[in-house]
Each structure stands twice: as structure tokens, then as C-alpha cells.
Amino acid sequence: MKQLFASILSEHIEFLTVDEILNLIEQPKHYEQGDLSFPCFTLSKHLRKNPRVIAEELKDSIESTEIKFIQAVNGYLNVFFNPQEVGLDIVNDILLKRSSVGNQDIGQQQVVTMDISSPNIAKPFSMGHLRSTVIGNSMALIMEKLNYQPIKINHLGDWGTQFGKLIVAYQKWGSEEAVTQNPIPELFKLYVKFHDEAEHDETLNEAGRHAFLMLEQGEEKYIQLWKWFREVSLQSFNKLYQRLNITFDSYNGEAFYNDKMENVVELLKEKRLLVTDQGAEVVPLLEMPPALIKKNNGSTLYMTRDLATAIYRKENYNFSYSYYFVGNEQSLHFKQLMEVLKVMGYNWAKNMEHISFGMILKDGKKMSTRKGKVIFLEDVLNEAVVLAKKNIKEKSISLVNIDEVSEQVGIGAVIFNDLKHDRQNDIEFNLEEMLKPEGNTCLYLQYTNARIHAIIRKANIETDRLKVEKLDEEAWDIIKSLDTFDEVLVSAMERKSPAELAKYLLQLARHFNAYYARVRILDDQEMLENRIAILLAVSIIVEEGLRLLGIQTPREL
Numbered sequence: 237m238k239q240l241f242a243s244i245l246s247e248h249i250e251f252l253t254v255d256e257i258l259n260l261i262e263q264p265k266h267y268e269q270g271d272l273s274f275p276c277f278t279l280s281k282h283l284r285k286n287p288r289v290i291a292e293e294l295k296d297s298i299e300s301t302e303i304k305f306i307q308a309v310n311g312y313l314n315v316f317f318n319p320q321e322v323g324l325d326i327v328n329d330i331l332l333k334r335s336s337v338g339n340q341d342i343g344q345q346q347v348v349t350m351d352i353s354s355p356n357i358a359k360p361f362s363m364g365h366l367r368s369t370v371i372g373n374s375m376a377l378i379m380e381k382l383n384y385q386p387i388k389i390n391h392l393g394d395w396g397t398q399f400g401k402l403i404v405a406y407q408k409w410g411s412e413e414a415v416t417q418n419p420i421p422e423l424f425k426l427y428v429k430f431h432d433e434a435e436h437d438e439t440l441n442e443a444g445r446h447a448f449l450m451l452e453q454g455e456e457k458y459i460q461l462w463k464w465f466r467e468v469s470l471q472s473f474n475k476l477y478q479r480l481n482i483t484f485d486s487y488n489g490e491a492f493y494n495d496k497m498e499n500v501v502e503l504l505k506e507k508r509l510l511v512t513d514q515g516a517e518v519v520p521l522l523e524m525p526p527a528l529i530k531k532n533n534g535s536t537l538y539m540t541r542d543l544a545t546a547i548y549r550k551e552n553y554n555f556s557y558s559y560y561f562v563g564n565e566q567s568l569h570f571k572q573l574m575e576v577l578k579v580m581g582y583n584w585a586k587n588m589e590h591i592s593f594g595m596i597l598k599d600g601k602k603m604s605t606r607k608g609k610v611i612f613l614e615d616v617l618n619e620a621v622v623l624a625k626k627n628i629k630e631k632s633i634s635l636v637n638i639d640e641v642s643e644q645v646g647i648g649a650v651i652f653n654d655l656k657h658d659r660q661n662d663i664e665f666n667l668e669e670m671l672k673p674e675g676n677t678c679l680y681l682q683y684t685n686a687r688i689h690a691i692i693r694k695a696n697i698e699t700d701r702l703k704v705e706k707l708d709e710e711a712w713d714i715i716k717s718l719d720t721f722d723e724v725l726v727s728a729m730e731r732k733s734p735a736e737l738a739k740y741l742l743q744l745a746r747h748f749n750a751y752y753a754r755v756r757i758l759d760d761q762e763m764l765e766n767r768i769a770i771l772l773a774v775s776i777i778v779e780e781g782l783r784l785l786g787i788q789t790p791r792e793l
């Protein structure tokens with residue numbers, strides 16, 4: 237509709253291009269102010285004329301069968317479209333495109349590397365890693381839809397002094413069988429035990445440091461152990477990824493850059509950027525603390541690895557953009573990283589972005605420890621699925637694939653609860669709340685979609701070549717909402733905000749349910765096909781929208 241309005245306006249406006257007009261058009265907050273509104277203030281500067289007068293003049297000169305009514309109010313031109321003229325095209329276009337609706341060639345195949353999830357080996361998968369995973373995955377799906385080429389990289393935390401400690405702990409107290417059966421909890425237990433014991437046994441820390449040194453020097457036995465820790469950890473992470481329905485293009489983590497850091501250090505030296513500070517090597521930066529490149533014992537750091545990583549990604553993937561989905565608490569790290577790359581002369585550093593997010597809270601507290609114990613994501617997901625099943629059972633008695641559906645509902649609830657909030661905010665984790673059938677929940681969307689499909693099944697008509705030929709007046713809010721899907725995707729991409737899409741879907745579902753409450757869909761044979769066509773269009777958008785959030789949608793619930 238914006239396009240249409242802009243092209244109608246452009247016939248009467250000389251000083252602005254269609255695109256400029258398009259950018260000025262607004263979506264009014266209240267429906268009495270029209271379907272769309274054009275503010276005449278910019279024009280008023282060009283024409284040196286009062287905006288009210290311009291609005292009046294435009295109003296009088298515009299004539300179009302697509303417009304039902306047009307008014308000039310305080311320098312705004314408010315337009316009400318003719319639903320029959322405009323609405324049919326919107327719905328029929330969606331029915332024709334099906335799941336390719338919303339596809340747009342904005343990215344032109346540009347490569348975007350995305351650092352997503354990146355948990356630490358041998359440690360529990362934290363809620364922070366969950367946020368990175370679901371936000372990153374959704375952004376990758378949205379960008380792919382807009383014809384970017386996302387490369388999802390899981391930058392595993394698979395190197396560091398903790399592996400020396402873990403090797404010592406495993407050799408002292410570990411059992412192969414226990415670790416194989418239950419890798420993450422067992423390895424984590426060993427790690428915790430190491431720290432407890434090290435408090436009154438100084439030799440342990442020394443042994444840990446020594447083991448890490450041996451590991452770095454390539455001691456075969458230690459390398460084997462490390463590889464095994466990495467492999468079993470990854471296997472159990474992969475179970476989570478499978479349930480969250482995400483795959484990665486690369487699992488190159490920190491260890492991958494072991495042989496690529498010396499080069500970076502050399503480069504920094506060549507460019508005379510390194511300064512020795514209390515025995516450590518640092519890059520001083522303006523307006524922020526210096527970036528630590530080498531510790532005083534010569535070992536490299538998180539920063540050194542990320543420098544090597546950024547350069548490798550540029551060389552290997554030649555990205556147009558490079559995104560890092562990592563929590564707020566690492567903001568300074570990424571600022572420093574980009575700044576060091578800039579002073580190294582890498583112009584492309586300006587195309588890097590830290591896409592940060594807040595914490596997940598439980599009863600207002602950071603959800604990483606409960607009574608001193610770690611929460612395992614697997615348990616959280618299981619709990620969500622159990623509660624989903626209980627809620628579903630209360631409503632639908634005869635669902636044959638209830639386990640499959642409960643999984644989709646439970647996991648969907650966890651993902652959606654995350655994505656519906658603006659990512660910068662901390663979010664509260666409350667399973668009861670996020671599994672409510674009414675409210676701003678995933679289940680609400682899933683029920684809406686299932687309801688639509690139940691009605692379509694009941695109507696028992698062929699939907700393959702369905703078209704709408706006449707519209708109910710009550711459907712207008714739905715149509716307007718359907719019409720903005722493309723725009724919402726672009727805005728979600730530009731602001732790196734899947735929340736825009738999540739909120740949009742809730743609004744669409746609300747419009748649909750209001751329509752459903754007012755119109756007896758199956759009662760009128762004459763309108764039946766037209767109404768089913770609208771329902772189908774809503775379902776296409778809801779299913780595709782949820783897919784872009786990484787969520788599955790059952791058609792029976």
C-alpha cells in the first residue's frame with residue numbers, strides 16, 4: 237500500500253522522487269487517521285508554502301479508484317484505501333507466493349559471518365549462550381530470506397588454562413565411563429572439584445599450569461584427552477542444537493587459532509602498535525583501556541584470539557559484514573577488538589558489529605546459579621516440554637502425535653519468550669507465563685495457526701489455487717497487517733531485532749482472532765472461499781514468520 241500511495245502521490249509532486257515520498261509516508265497510530273498518512277512538511281520547505289495548504293491542494297487533485305476517502309488534517313494527507321480494490325491483491329499475492337512471501341533481494345548474496353552460540357567446552361551451556369543461539373539463528377534466517385549469505389560460526393571456547401586443570405582433575409578423580417555417559421555434568425564436576433581442592437592444596441594449581449603448558453607444546457597424551465573432552469562436549473551440545481533446530485557452518489573455536497596468533501603479534505610489532513606495560517604486551521587505545529595481547533608469561537589472550545579470528549574470517553570468507561552475537565558484558569572487549577583492527581589499518585573493521593543482549597533473569601536474579609547449583613539447559617527444555625504437554629492435554633484430547641507437538645510447543649515457548657523482547661533488555665524466565673494459551677506467547681500463535689487449519693479442514697475446499705474475489709469489511713485490519721510483512725522483515729534486519737517480527741506476528745494473530753470472533757466463517761456458502769483464502773494467507777505468514785524465528789508450527793493442536 238505504501239508503494240501504491242507513493243506512486244499516486246508522485247504524479248502530483250514534482251520535487252520528490254518516489255523513493256523519497258515512500259520514506260516520508262507514515263503508518264498512523266489511530267485508524268481514524270487513515271490507513272497511511274503523508275506529512276507535507278518537507279514539501280513545504282521546497283515550495284515555501286504552508287503544509288496545510290499543500291495537503292488541501294493534494295487532496296483536491298488526487299483521484300483514484302483505489303482510494304475510498306482522503307482527508308487533509310494539520311498538514312497531513314490521510315488516505316483510506318478502497319478495501320476491495322487494494323485488499324484483494326495483497327491477499328492473492330501471498331496465496332501465490334506461499335512460503336516465498338517476503339523474499340527480497342536486499343543482500344545480493346553478500347556474505348555475513350555470524351559468531352553464534354560459542355559455548356565453552358566442558359562447561360554447562362549457559363542461558364547467555366542460549367540467547368546468542370536463538371537470536372543469532374533467527375537473524376541468520378531473516379538475512380538469508382533477504383538474500384544475504386549468512387555463515388554461522390560456532391566459536392567454541394575450546395582452549396585455555398582451564399584445560400590444564402581439567403586434565404589434572406580427570407587423571408586424579410575422573411572415570412572414562414562416567415564422562416562418556418554424562419559428559420558435561422561429569423567434566424564440570426571435575427572442574428569444580430579441582431577448584432575446591434586447590435584452595436587448600438597449592439600443588440594442584442601448579443600441576444594445572446604445567447599440564448596446560450604440556451598441552452600447548454603438543455604432548456600427545458594430553459592432546460588426546462583434550463580432543464576427547466571437546467568431542468563429547470560437542471556431542472552433548474549437538475543434542476541441544478538439534479532440539480533448537482539450528483545447524484552451523486563451522487565449529488572453528490578458539491583452538492583453531494593457536495597457530496594463527498603469532499602472525500598477529502608480528503603484525504602489531506611491525507606496525508609499532510605494541511607497548512610493554514608491566515611485562516605484558518598491550519595496544520594502547522584512545523578513550524578506552526588498552527587491549528591486552530600477551531600476558532607477562534608470554535601466553536596469548538582472548539583478545540589475541542579474536543584478532544586472529546577476525547582477520548581469518550575476512551581472508552577466508554571475504555565477508556561484507558561480520559556479526560558477533562554475545563552478551564552485553566563483553567561490550568568493552570568488542571569495542572577494543574574493533575578499535576585495534578582499525579588502528580591496524582583494516583578498513584573493514586567498520587563492518588563488524590557486536591550484537592549484544594541482556595541477561596535472562598529468574599525472579600529478578602541472573603539465571604546461572606540456583607542455590608549455588610548450575611542450571612542445565614537440557615533440564616530447562618525438558619521442563620518446558622513437560623509443562624507444554626500438560627497444558628495441551630487440558631485442551632485437546634485426541635492428539636496422536638502429542639509428544640512431537642509438545643516438543644514444538646515447549647521449545648517454541650522458550651525461543652519466543654526470548655525473541656519477543658528487545659534484545660538489549662534483561663528478560664524474565666517464567667515457564668508458566670510463557671506457556672499461556674492467551675497472551676503474548678508462542679502458544680497463542682501456534683493455537684491461532686492450528687485453529688485456522690482446523691477451519692480449513694472443516695470447510696473441505698481445494699486450497700491449491702485459492703483466490704479471494706470479495707472481502708469482508710471486518711478483514712481490513714488483517715489485510716493491513718499482512719501488507720506490512722515485507723517491511724517488518726527489512727526493519728528486523730536493519731535493527732538486528734527479531735523482536736520486530738515476533739511482535740508483528742502477535743499483532744496479526746490478534747487481528748485474526750478479532751475477525752474470527754465477529755465473522756461466522758463457515759456459515760455463509762457464498763463467502764466461504766473468500767474467507768478461507770484470508771485464513772490461509774494469515775497462516776502462510778504466521779508459519780513463515782515463526783520459521784524465521786526458528787520455531788516450528790504444528791497444524792493440529
Ligand code: ARG
Pocket residue numbers: 351354355356391392393542545560562
Ligand atoms: N566462549 C565465549 C563465552 O562463553 C563467547 C565467545 C564469543 N565469540 C567470540 N568470538 N569472542 O564467553
